[in-house]
Amino acid sequence: MTPITADERGLLAAAQAGDERAFRSLVEPYRRALDVHAYRMLGSIHDAEDVVQETLLRAWSSLERFERRASVKTWLYRIATNACIDELERRPRRPEPSVDPYPDDRVPDADPAAHYAQREGMEIAFLTAIQRLPARQRAVLILRDVLGWTGAEVADLLDSTGTAVNSALQRARATIEAEERAVAPGATQRELLRRYVDLWESADIDGLVELLREDAVLTMPPEPSVHGSSAIRAFFAGVHPGGAPSETWANGRPAVILRGHRLLVLDVEGDRIAAIHAYRDPAVLAAFGV
Structure with a gap:
């Protein structure tokens, strides 16, 4: 991930001094991507909205501890992913996972390094299969294969090791690949x-x-x-x-x-x-x- 930009450094300094408007300007460019990330993790638009609100509250309250060597994007994804994992661990296990529909025009472009194309990363069959994964496997698969993060970046975000991340990714891929895949719109x-x-x-x-x-x-x-x-x-x-x-x-x-x-x-x-x-x-x- 790229380090914090010069523009973000100025906004961050103002936000850390208590400027809420600067904080909103700092995080707003990532809001839509966080919405989609939480939606992929949780399968629910309503739950995703709640988690993103929780993410921004956690970010505001922990702003003084933000390390400038990391990017704002990485920092926010760390908070959002952990908030999603917390939500999943609170939920009762669902025998038949369900996924809300999501508007195509609200989905950011996929990273060229991603294993799955943008369309594939939002298919109902794919997202339903993701809902069958344990929380951390779910996070690893989305971050690595849908968002195109490196194994080292994911390990750092999850406070894990590269070996553990690769093992979780292999198990997650095996589950996903067993599912039927939808065809492209034509x-x-x-x-x-x-x-x-x-x-x-x-x-x-x-x-x-x-x-x-x-x-x-x-x-x-x-x-x-x-x-x-x-x-x-x-x-x-x-x-x-x-x-x-x-x-x-x-x-x-x-x-x-x-x-x-x-x-x-x-x-x-x-x-x-x-x-x-x-x-x-x-x-x-x-x-x-x-």
Whole structure:
């Protein structure tokens, strides 16, 4: 990591003298990246927001102990990662991990040294697999393979050794590589998204159902899932499509925003929709501007 910059030294000095505005200017350039890092670690937009707030509070309270040989980015990632690990260790173990959708346009560009490309580092299948890892393995995999940090940098951040970091990385990779990986968004997904939005706006239930695989599923946690295109047709008839939906992308998948209602994330297989995942959590909707 690069050392602290000249501009940051000035802001740091002012912040250490008690200037809260200087502190906000010091940390703001890293805020979005910290949000995404915490989201990857926790799988929850709401929990990630809480952890980033906790990170900034910890940073402010420990500002006088900041060592200028390190970069501000490294320092903040250290605090955020440890805050995520603390949160994970407090949580009860979840038998079936779940991951909130995340807006594609809020994800910073991937580091060229990263093992996974930006798209791969945000796929739902990948992030769900990460949620099955122990907290420290999770941190090592994200820092090394998604963010492109070196083994020495990760060992320093986690107060660990290079040997321990490499061992954790190998175990984490073995778990991830056993999972199915989603395909990249292509022309078919984009066309299906446009057609879905148009058909919903015109309340064309028959057209919407034609986009589905026969064995498609509609998930609406915590409500029961709806299985099969015929059952989904009946559900659509009850919710009365229409209005002005809008297109977006979540974790590399096509998605639809139903204003004031829900976010729908579409799983596309071939030229049909295999699953529709509906979300109405206010934190998730807010992330997409609803």
